[in-house]
Amino acid sequence: MTELPYAAWPPAPIRTERLVLRAPEPRDRPGFVELFSSPEVGTYLGGSRSREECERVLPEIPEQRPGLFVIELDGTMIGTLELNRRPPELRSGTAPNAEEDELGYLLLPETWGHGYAAEACTAALAWFAAMRPGESVVLRTQTANTRSMRLATKLGFTEVARYEAWGAKQWMARMSPVATPA
Numbered sequence: 650m651t652e653l654p655y656a657a658w659p660p661a662p663i664r665t666e667r668l669v670l671r672a673p674e675p676r677d678r679p680g681f682v683e684l685f686s687s688p689e690v691g692t693y694l695g696g697s698r699s700r701e702e703c704e705r706v707l708p709e710i711p712e713q714r715p716g717l718f719v720i721e722l723d724g725t726m727i728g729t730l731e732l733n734r735r736p737p738e739l740r741s742g743t744a745p746n747a748e749e750d751e752l753g754y755l756l757l758p759e760t761w762g763h764g765y766a767a768e769a770c771t772a773a774l775a776w777f778a779a780m781r782p783g784e785s786v787v788l789r790t791q792t793a794n795t796r797s798m799r800l801a802t803k804l805g806f807t808e809v810a811r812y813e814a815w816g817a818k819q820w821m822a823r824m825s826p827v828a829t830p831a
Contacts, residue, residue, distance in 0.1 A: 658715040660780075665772045668765060670718040670730060673711035677719050680726030680757075681707055689758040693794040695815055720756065720769045728756030730769050732777055732786070750777070752788045761796075770804055774824070785825030792818040 659672030673681075682703040684690055691697030698706075711719075720728040731753045752774070756766055777786065788806050790797040798820055806822035813819065 663772050663776055665768050667722060668768055669721040670769060670772055671721060672713050673719050675710045677711050677726045678707060681711055684755055684757060687758060690755055693791040727760045728754060730754040730773050732773060750784060750786050752786050766800055783826045785823055787821055787823050789819055789821040792820045
């Protein structure tokens, strides 16, 4: 993924009813290790890494790059959310001359089922719509990840493609142009 051309990064933290979306901080490293070593989180991503590998390779200060948010609940990192520019070879082809940005998120398994992903994505998409009016966003996941597909539909994404990649059936949907989700 390539970086989005934001005017200033990081933005002021985005606050929702229960969450804060903010740039990564050094105190988030244990959360990144937990997230990337979780077998449940890795289920639809080609697997997880071992905790030992994560401890060895993840930087002491988590990477800060445009489009990467930490999702925080009660002062603790519970996941990440990213909005990244897709390189031309990964674009959907449904709008061949358009730039294309992708939404992705990961949450710790103990937080699933509480509406945090929907709340974080809604806030991030509203922020994105204000920053990049008229831009479309895509989301992709494995077709086996029915929870993610349901959330995408709830957020206003519409299926544009199904395809085979990374040894699994994939689903791609588009929200175009981005509007503040209901």
